[in-house]
Amino acid sequence: MKTIKDQIGREITLKTTPKRIISLVPSQTELLYDLALENELIGITKFCVHPYHLKATKKIIGGTKKVDFDKIKALNPDFILCNKEENSYEMLPELEKIAPTYFSDVNTFQQAIDLILHLGSILNRRTEADNLVHKIEFKMNDFKQFIKSKPIRKVAYFIWAKPWMVVGNDTFINKMMQLNKFENIYENMSRYPKVEINRIRHEGDPDVVILSSEPFPFKDEHAMEIASFTNRSITVFGDGEMFSWYGSRMLLAFDYFKELHKKLESHF
Structure with a gap:
């Protein structure tokens, strides 16, 4: 016991x-x-x-x-x-x-790592947990080198429509955004606030709008509606799992982020 x-x-x-x-x-x-x-x-x-x-x-x-x-x-x-x-x-x-x-x-990368190691200890899978953490940390360090030369971009990350909801501070997604050099225009708000999209220019007029694949099924009409209130933003349908799933999904996330940045570069 x-x-x-x-x-x-x-x-x-x-x-x-x-x-x-x-x-x-x-x-x-x-x-x-x-x-x-x-x-x-x-x-x-x-x-x-x-x-x-x-x-x-x-x-x-x-x-x-x-x-x-x-x-x-x-x-x-x-x-x-x-x-x-x-x-x-x-x-x-x-x-x-x-x-x-x-x-x-889990709201930070370190808390995600701590969870993996703690469950590995509790469930008698220490070796598997250690190996997984080493692989994730290798991927993350490689990505940090990749992202060094990339510009900072202002971003709005939407998770829901009508009411419109975005990612704010104190979230794992926001930490992953920071890692990507995405400056969250709603970072001054807590967690997952409701916002008025007709004020998006006033809030920061993002370079990029990310519409998450979860939990809401965004469609082209949502992208067009948001875009009508911005000056110059590029809209991306983003893989929500890569931004929000802490755990072994992080093994795939950093390669996904690289491809995302390559896609963005083609638009700027």
């Missing part, structure tokens, strides 16, 4: 190394798979799309904000993995009645 602390400072007592894990976070589901924990993973959400085959082999217990507690209880888990941003904190009392529940809280 051991007591650990999750990323929001809660103490959790584990009787043994968890062998029946439920993940309520898509990016962390992928991480568990890449830490060689597919057999231990027994339940996931309907939004856990990587790797794709898990939706056919694991029990779907609902979404990220609303889960079926009876389905979770029936699976008899010994560890439930949540995230402060992805999941509703109000679910915690019910989840804790079923199994020890770990809440991650």
